[in-house]
Amino acid sequence: MKNILGFDVPDFIEGFGEVEHFTGSWNKLKNSIDEQIIAPPVKNTLAHTSKMRDSLEAAIDACNPHDGMTVTFHHHLREGDYIVEKVMFYLASKGIKDITLASSSLTGAHDCLVPLIKDGTIGQIFSSGIRGELGKAVSNGVMKKPVVIHSHGGRARAIKTGRINIDLAIIAASAADCEGNCTGSYGPSAFGSIGYAMIDVEYAKKTIVVSDNIIEYPCIPASIRQHYIDHVVKVDSIGDPSKIATGTTRITKSPMDLRIAEMAADAIEHSGVYKEGYSFQVGAGGASLAVAKFMRDKMKKQDIKGSFMIGGVTSYCVDMLEEGLFGAIFDVQSFDAAVSTSVYGNRNHIEISSDQYASPYNCGCMTNKLDIVVLGALEVDVDFNVNVITGADGVVRGASGGHSDTAAGAKLTVVVCPSFRGRLPMIKQKVQNVVTPGDTVDLIVTERGICVNPNSPNLSQKLKEAGLKVVDINDLKKEVDGITGIPVEPEHTEQIVGVIEYRDGTIMDVIRGVKTK
């Protein structure tokens, strides 16, 4: 059936089951939730016994690996991650089949998993993002069951309800002690916040902390605490530090991105939401991070202090914290090496779980307190829907991340996007796949003008009064199509290769396979 956003989602999906349809971004959460939640497992240990295992393999063997098990990881090691590969290939070598892989996200470091899907080791995938060769393989229909794409908040929800019922959680840490107290904030492979793993250890039946840096007890500060951890293992390396986090993130030099960012910052300034004590989140991508640069200048000039930032934290955010422009940073994931130092040393830089960050199923996540968020897009449409999961060729190559969580929570959601990229127009009549529904997006800022969601007429008025270039999104689409020409859309197969879950667990869209030529 066609859902409320006009996307075709069947009532039943083979390999997935019955579909609870998306009915609006806050519709389900308006009422109290009577969904079942699972209790964390009861565990016991005897006094003065050791959790240290001789090897990763021995630790896994001690966790009763079995067919159909669910294994989770966190993606703070990004492109540098070695652990997912090591664990999954060891499980494969033991002949374990039909594993549900539920990493908080998957990156280019996970191209290696394709053969494990083909041989039946991996039966299903839950993830925020899928990219690279893995994305291509998924789009080509390699999985029997569709992958489930969730938001960061949606993942925390799914773990609480048992939708993702964790048998084994692997936690990679850059420093850990013999009891499993651990952190990512220091050590040779430091990666900053370990926020996504915090929820896993609470609910997993078995947990293993893996670190290349086992230190004297106790590990202080401990981001994850010992009473959740079953086994601890020392490995030579948890990943390639040069791909985990390096240096500082620089502001883009692209004139196009800077232009878009400046326009977005001007729109934020005159939105009515930017004022003393506001809260702010920006993405780490080119134009969205550049918005932070322009906001920093404005805040200094106008002597405005913000309350807190959340993220997805780059060193640029840390600079703003240290300058006193914001009072605190709540950090679920850090993007560069300089951030780790701040997580470790600055008490106003607070590590949070994905549950506290964005879950719709708790007493109040940080995104619900967010005033302004700036987000990127792979493409948008005239209804303000945003796609961040499939590329122009229809292949899975992105991540849901906190996109829909922050858009839903923020008072002002700004999407920055060039009007076209490499000839391809970015404003569609309808996005190929929707990750963030249009009713949670206020502004789409392109270099050719600012589009205001028609359900915010006051905002449109304010921006026009400030002399900003406000354009109707349909007019802008026509203008851009006139420049680029209308592209031929990719051909899809009937096979549903992915299911896009909204943060509340309803299904918003499905990803169809792509015909390879």
Added chain:
Amino acid sequence: MEVKNSAQAGTFESSDILVMIEPVDKGSGITIDLSSSVYMHYADSIKTTITRVLNSFEIKDVKIIAKDKGALDAIIEARVETALKRALGIQQGTL
């Protein structure tokens, strides 16, 4: 007109197209060897644009090698025209 010399115009830069022209035997027709970063979306459109410029110069026999990185139509036209004028020896001044 008849193409007697090889020539080229354009670059490998993003949003540009590199157009190379090679003479062929009379009667062998027009062949366009296209590679593009947006092949799936614009291959036919790019070939149509190239052919349009060739027709305006009444070229019947030529081989075009085009390496596109998302050039807009006007850019494609300009690069093909310049390459053609160079190949035909009718380009005035430096372009």
